[in-house]
Amino acid sequence: MPKPRKQQISLIDTPYYHCTSRCVRRAYLCGKDSKTNKSYEHRRGWVEKRLIFLSQAYAIDICAYAIMSNHTHIVIKINPEKAKSWTDLEVLNRWHKLHFGTQLTKKYCKGEDMSIHLSETFNETVKCYRKRLVNVSWFMRDLNEYIARRANSEDECTGRFWEGRFGSQPLLDEAALLSCMAYVDLNPVRAKIANLPEDSEFTSAHKRIQATIKGNQPNYLLPFTGHVKAHKAAGISFQLKDYLQLIDETGKTMRDDKRGYIDENNNKILSRLSIREDNWLDLTREFETIFKGAVGAHNSLERYYYRQQYKRRPNLNQSEKLSA
Template identity: 55%
Template structure:
């Protein structure tokens, strides 16, 4: 039986999550249907554009994403703190870009005065909207419902487009976060639809590489790498971007050459900081979804997550012990 969403997401344990949505119909989300010969490649841009649009509205940043033929991968960072700091006007301006709101929220934004009774109800509604703007379920709902409507309209049909609920995995430590990001960024290479990260269309790694090549800066639409600045006030991924590029490139070469047990050259700085050997890293970045279900991380942090989310057991505890036992 599927776990309730409240038992899969715990912002107390981590703000980082991996979300996967899979298409239910044989007519693909994207790609080319080998039965009809029709191409759905243009839908990849639908998904990517919608993701970038939503990340500008929600207090949810994109760390990694990949739009595949019949599914999408997204690694997100939930920033509850910034959502709680938004003014009433900012909450409503953001929310109204996606939904109509209520008569009271529309009345307020039009500059009309609310009665004392209306104001009490209005404030309750604003707080509901504020909570939705840092809620992963609402983020994925506003992504998937929009794409489903577009696809159904184009296919001239109705009914379900997605398999059901999206799958989510809590990324509980740095090893889980980085290996999951690499797993997502390398999806097109594992699927043999791209030969290198820089040519992997509709992925976050391509966006990051293009931004550095064109502007010499990090992609503003993605959560930045901030090096080792753990105590920095700037929010970001506490690793060096160039080290991540190098690690993804080396891992991609191993996948293409079917050498899934060895990374050539010297140990990457990221692996040194994480305390992982190359074979551990490759196992994680190639088989991440197979190793873990609702959460990923070391045995210690997975046990904490289990107690906070009322799980009786978590699949992947053995992998946490053998692969990520260093933590």
Template identity: 50%
Template sequence: MPRSRRTQISIEDTPYYHCCSRVVRRAFLCGNDSFSGKNYDHRRGWVESLIMKLERVFAIDVAAFAVMSNHLHVILRVDIDTANNWTDREVLLQWHQLFKGDDLTHRFVKGNLVTAEEISLLKHAVATYRSRLCDISWFMRCLNEPIARRANKEDNCTGRFWEGRFKSQALLDDAALLTCMAYVDLNPIRAKMADTPTQSDHTSIQLRIKAAIKGEQPKNLLPFNENERNANHKDIPFSVKDYLTLVAETGRIISNGKRGVMSEKSAELLTKMHIPSDNWLKLTTEFGQLFRGPVGTLDELTCYCEHLEKRRRHFSWCCQYLKAN
């Protein structure tokens, strides 16, 4: 039986979550549909544009994403601090970028006076919207629903477009984050949609490569920290150059279909994350099969389960693949 989302999210343990949505009825987000003879490649652009828009509205950062032919992956970081630091007016301005609001919220944003009786209603609305703007479920809802409506309209049909609720899993440590990001970024190569990360359209890795060529990082993606993680933990704790090298080398091995030798830099990054190098290829090609639930060390998984009052540590056997002894 599916678990409610509140039993899977524990910001106390981690702000990072890997989310995945899959379509139904043999529908396609991109590519050539052999059943209908149509090409839906343009829909990948819909999804990417909307992800970038939602990143600007929500107090949620996008660490990685990949839009595939019949599913999408996105790794999100919940930024509670940013949401809490927004003023009431800023919360409403953010919310109004996606939803109409009502007369009361618009009058407040414009600086018009509200009555004493309306203040409690306004405070309740602001608290509700503030909570939603740092909620993964609302982020995915605002991503999936517009795409479903637009695709159904284009297909001239009604009914469910997505398979069901999006799947989410907590990434409990830096090793889990690194592994999952590489798994997401390498999706097009594993699916034979691209030979290299540079050719992987509508993915975060392509955006990062293009920005790196200019010596920059994409503004709409969670940045890497070249040195040490900052005090607020608002960055990805590895070098962007090391990460791009690691993904490129792993992609080359997957594309060639045979084992290759990792560079010293890539090996150092894996060692720093305490990830067994012998397991790396398995992790990046079978992540979805190996980890059906939260990802991290056994100790972190134990804490996560305790905070969510889970009686059992499901999938604890998977921890052996992620950490070296």
């Protein structure tokens, strides 16, 4: 039986998680139905726009994403310190972008006077909303429910659109994070939707490449901040150019018409991550097949399972692929 979501999310172990959602049966999220010849490609824009909107309301940062024909991949970072820094008014304004709130919270936002006997109720409500704005389940609910309702309305049908609850994988260290991000960004390449990362529309890699050409980084994606430790909390502690070069060279090796390899420049980053070069392609092709559940080096997994009191401890053998 799957563990409750609150037991799967452990901020003591990691703020990074890989979340996946898949359409039920033959429902189309995006793509083109070969039987009916109907195109659903416009829905990729729905998902991407909603994802960006939610990242600006929640204290949850987007590291990577890919919007495929019948499923989505999102790599996120939960940022509880960001939520703690918000004032009560900022918490309410963010929540009201997503939900109606209560009459009490609406009055507060308008600057109306509040009775003293209602202050305790108000404080509890704000506390509840603050917790929800760092909650992965609420984040995915606000993404998936919105898309399901809109798709069902367009299809003129009712019923379930997604296969049960979303999947989530804890990414326990930098090696797990970078290999999962590359796996997500290269989904269209593996699916032969695109030949190269810069052609992979509706992925974080595509957005990062577009922004890099203009000399910046997308403000709605968690930035790469280089190797300075002081910046580690604010972003991903690797150089953006290293990451883009890494997925570019990896993407070339996945093309049927071209035999490729990871060149010496990319070997540097693999060495820093302590990933064996002969394992890298396996990780970026079959991340979800290799790993079921939490992902990380052997020691990271042992600590995670001990804290979470797991009886079964999957992925310990597979964790060798994340270490040299």
